[in-house]
Amino acid sequence: MAGHSKYKNIMHRKGAQDKKRSGMFSKLSREITVAAKMGLPDPDMNPRLRAAVNAAKAQSMPKDNIQRSIDKAAKGDEENYEEIRYEAFGPGGVSLIIETLTDNRNRTVTNVRTAISRNGGNLGAPGSVAHGFDRKGLISYPASVGDAEKVFEAALDAGAEDVTSSEDGHDIWTAMEDLHEVARNLEDSLGEPEGAKLAWRPQTTVDVAEGDAETLFKLIDVLDDDDDVQTVWGNYEVSDEVMEKLG
Template sequence: MAGHSQFKNIMHRKGRQDAVRSKIFSKLAREITVAAKSGMPDPAMNPRLRLAVNNAKAQSMPKDNIERAIKKAQGGDGENYDEVRYEGYGPGGVAVIVEALTDNRNRTASNVRAIFSKAGGALGETGSVAFMFDRVGEIYYPAKAGDADAVMEAAIEAGAEDVQSDEEGHTIYCAFEDIGEVSTALEAALGEAESVKAVFKPQTNTPVDADKGASLMRMIDNLDDDDDVQNVYANFEMSDEDMAKLSA
């Protein structure tokens, strides 16, 4: 099976067990502040802010934290964050895209470059691997939302393009420009999603063995631990057996 969705689920489980909640909330708050600055500070009038707030709620982020992040944008006294994307290759020649929100481009670039280098990878120029991915909408529901057939039917009715279901839940993909419409239709059919966001979905995957896969996971863990990094995408593929070892 392709590593992208399995990796997402491994990280989803790992996040519940290991992640420091303050770090998660800090990243969510940063996205809320940037989203609020990019448009109206009202989620009803700002689609990006609405998605950011919904994802924060899905992670049980306190209402006070959410409101504070929005007010920070309104007050204009908070840091100004730049949206930066890094592209490169990790262990096994796997293409990797890193999205960051930073108030210091030099610091973030240095940190990301060091993490790639330590893992035996290398950063490339902007656009060096992005052509291997599609920018799409990703909507995630836990398994309790319904069985695979019910979710598939709801997704088709909502205008989605693809559904990947496993024992953990359902990952629904749609065209980037249709995120709002599809997520609204799915919410009417299945309830509120656990997350709704724009992602880079690999067009094809690069096979990696257990050793390269372990190195790749460590690299992605280190990237994810960086305060400035918001999202990491990789186009790898591993056997179910090797995946099971890494998620144990």
């Protein structure tokens, strides 16, 4: 395990999504409803639902909203959402995996394809990108929970595989099948996480130059704005110097 890596670019800048609170709540609500429908409507008995509820709490989603989303699934009032994954090639040779929840496949693929083609990318065939990523569990904590050494020790004791820490927070990586067990173990030492989800971790990363980075972030912002898009993962790495120039 490595405790001091600066590996924070696998998912788009958290701040960009935090500012879109209403859109974020809509995505969180959709995930809660789907998770509750796929298993029991009880977070203690449904690991995916528990992770979704924790993610919603981390974004200060009101408790009433969370419960309403669970109740919709329990009563069968929710729309039927389909999980679809898209794979794409972005600016600078970056690989992207786009996870969606949709009630209209045609609408979603049209929106995703348009966003990608208008921002320097190409939609790939299934499997064209995923082979360069590993499917892992990802548990996230804010920097305020403790320093890298404390989190490293807690993660090691909990059964995690790797920890990456930076000034933005701590990402704890697990085997896919160990995600919820490790997350539960960590609650004893670090409290509830900001998020616990299945993630796509790139096997290698691509350094992106300033011009390509600007176009890449524009592309990801457009995808983030789409209600059907839940998460965008990529194998990009952007230097601090370039990030500062882009603001």
